Every structure is written in structure tokens, then in C-alpha cells.
Amino acid sequence: MLRITLRDGEKAIVNGAVLRAVGRTQIAVENQVSILRGREVMQPEEATTTARQLYFSTMLAYIDPAGRAGHQDAIIRSIGTLVTVMAAPEARAACLAFAHDVAQGDYYKALAAARELIAFETAALDSVQAA
Structure with missing residues (x-):
């Protein structure tokens, strides 16, 4: 299991879907997915x-x-x-x-x-x- 923490407003991409944290958020990923946190995303x-x-x-x-x-x-x-x-x-x-x-x-x-x-x-x- 992978745990990631996102700050309020921080974005992450999970299997191509863009997620934005509302408040400090912890996500537990329990299977194989492609994840990039906001700071890893290049425009x-x-x-x-x-x-x-x-x-x-x-x-x-x-x-x-x-x-x-x-x-x-x-x-x-x-x-x-x-x-x-x-x-x-x-x-x-x-x-x-x-x-x-x-x-x-x-x-x-x-x-x-x-x-x-x-x-x-x-x-x-x-x-x-x-x-």
C-alpha cells in the first residue's frame, strides 16, 4: 500500500485523472496505479x-x-x-x-x-x- 499526503490545493494525477486536495488530504493506494504529485507534473x-x-x-x-x-x-x-x-x-x-x-x-x-x-x-x- 502506498500513502501520499497532499496539501490543501495540491494536485495529483492518478491514472490520468487530475485530483485536487481540499484541505490536507491523505490517500491510501491499494493497487497498481500511475500517480504523479503536483510538483512532479510539468506543463x-x-x-x-x-x-x-x-x-x-x-x-x-x-x-x-x-x-x-x-x-x-x-x-x-x-x-x-x-x-x-x-x-x-x-x-x-x-x-x-x-x-x-x-x-x-x-x-x-x-x-x-x-x-x-x-x-x-x-x-x-x-x-x-x-x-
Whole structure:
């Protein structure tokens, strides 16, 4: 059983349905479902870089199993680009972890690796802008 706590007004997606907490809410999930809490949800306008597009496509593949094939095409394009441009060994390791998780069908776990890739990408872009 999985227990999640939502703050007043916080949103969560459960199997594609958007839920919003009214007051502090605890939910006990007793079977296998796809859940994203509000802070894990990325809006389309936030997918402004390759790593963010990867996260967004992975998020959609996780919550939209019916459209997963189309989302996987976008995932493959994005991870291919990131593998090509990321030189740091840690970033390449995150790419491999991400690819492994997606290959295993563990999209939720892949989202954690995608967040790492966003951090690597942000650091790289910041260092280029600072130069």
C-alpha cells in the first residue's frame, strides 16, 4: 500500500485523472496505479530544453499508456540528442540509467533520471552563459 499526503490545493494525477486536495488530504493506494504529485507534473510550456522535453514526454508516457507509442518516439529523439551532447561521465551515466528504466517500462523511475539530466543541462547552459 502506498500513502501520499497532499496539501490543501495540491494536485495529483492518478491514472490520468487530475485530483485536487481540499484541505490536507491523505490517500491510501491499494493497487497498481500511475500517480504523479503536483510538483512532479510539468506543463507543456515548461518543456523548453531537450532534457525538459525528455521529462515531459516520459511523464506523458507514464500517465497516458494508450498514447505511449507516440510519446516513446519523442523520448528516443530527446535521449539521442542528450547522449550526443552530454560529455560528463555523470551525465552519460544518468542517460544510461534513464534508458534502462524506460526499457524496463519503469517510467516513474525514469522521471528521476530525467530530473538529473535537467540539472546537468541547466549547469551546462549556465556555464556557457557565464563564459
